[in-house]
Amino acid sequence: DTAVSQTPKYLVTQMGNDKSIKCEQNLGHDTMYWYKQDSKKFLKIMFSYNNKELIINETVPNRFSPKSPDKAHLNLHINSLELGDSAVYFCASSQYTPGEAFFGQGTRLTVV
Amino acid sequence: AQSVAQPEDQVNVAEGNPLTVKCTYSVSGNPYLFWYVQYPNRGLQFLLKYITGDNLVKGSYGFEAEFNKSQTSFHLKKPSALVSDSALYFCAVRDIRTDKLIFGTGTRLQVFP
Numbered sequence: 001d002t003a004v005s006q007t008p009k010y011l012v013t014q015m016g017n018d019k020s021i022k023c024e025q026n027l028g029h030d031t032m033y034w035y036k037q038d039s040k041k042f043l044k045i046m047f048s049y050n051n052k053e054l055i056i057n058e059t060v061p062n063r064f065s066p067k068s069p070d071k072a073h074l075n076l077h078i079n080s081l082e083l084g085d086s087a088v089y090f091c092a093s094s095q096y097t098p099g100e101a102f103f104g105q106g107t108r109l110t111v112v
Numbered sequence: 113a114q115s116v117a118q119p120e121d122q123v124n125v126a127e128g129n130p131l132t133v134k135c136t137y138s139v140s141g142n143p144y145l146f147w148y149v150q151y152p153n154r155g156l157q158f159l160l161k162y163i164t165g166d167n168l169v170k171g172s173y174g175f176e177a178e179f180n181k182s183q184t185s186f187h188l189k190k191p192s193a194l195v196s197d198s199a200l201y202f203c204a205v206r207d208i209r210t211d212k213l214i215f216g217t218g219t220r221l222q223v224f225p
Contacts (some may be wrong), residue, residue, distance in 0.1 A: 004155070040217075041150075041218045042215075043202065043215040043218070044215070045212050045213065048211075048212070055211070056211070092156075101158065101213065102158070103148075103156040103157070104155050105153075105155050106153075106155050
C-alpha cells in the first residue's frame with residue numbers, strides 16, 4: 001500500500017486552464033503539506049494543514065487553493081495556470097509538525 | 113530566520129570510499145535538523161534527524177550525520193558508498209517560529225563504480 005499517493009503523476013495543460021492535483025495518505029497522520037520543486041530542484045513549502053485546518057500558507061498566488069475534505073486528503077486546485085507554474089508538486093504528511101515527513105511521488109505539471 | 117546551506121552542488125565519490133555531504137545551519141535556539149534523499153523521479157525519503165542527544169545520529173541505508181554545534185554543521189556521512197546511493201540529498205531545518213521545514217538547495221551525489 002502506498003503511504004502518500006498523489007494523482008495524476010503527470011499533467012500537461014494549456015495556459016489559462018484550471019487543474020487539480022489530489023493527495024491521499026493512509027498513515028493516519030494529522031498534518032499534510034504541499035511543496036513545490038522548481039526546475040533547479042529548489043523545494044519550498046506552499047501549504048500545511050493540520051486536522052483539516054490551514055496552518056501554513058506561504059506567499060503563493062491566490063490562484064492556488066488547497067482543500068482538505070478530511071485529514072487523510074489534501075487536494076490542490078490551481079486556477080488560470082501560467083507558464084511559471086510548471087514544476088513538480090509534492091504532497092507530504094507527518095504525524096508531528098513538521099517531524100519526519102512522508103512524501104508522495106510528485107506530480108509533474110507542465111503548462112504550455 | 114532559520115536556514116540551512118549546502119555548499120556543494122555535486123559530490124563525486126568512488127564506490128567503496130567514504131562519502132560526506134555537507135550542511136551548515138543558522139538557527140536561533142536549538143536546531144531540529146533533518147536529511148532527506150530524493151531518487152530520480154521520486155519523492156523525498158526521510159533519512160535521519162537530530163533533535164537532541166548524541167551528536168552522531170544513525171539513519172537509513174547506513175547513513176549517519178554528525179551534529180557539530182561549534183561549527184553549526186550537520187554533515188551526512190557514510191563509511192562506504194554504493195552506486196545505488198547516487199541521488200539528490202537535502203538537508204532541512206525546522207523553523208521553530210512557523211513550524212515549517214526549510215530545505216537546503218540540495219547536493220547531487222554521484223557514486224562511480
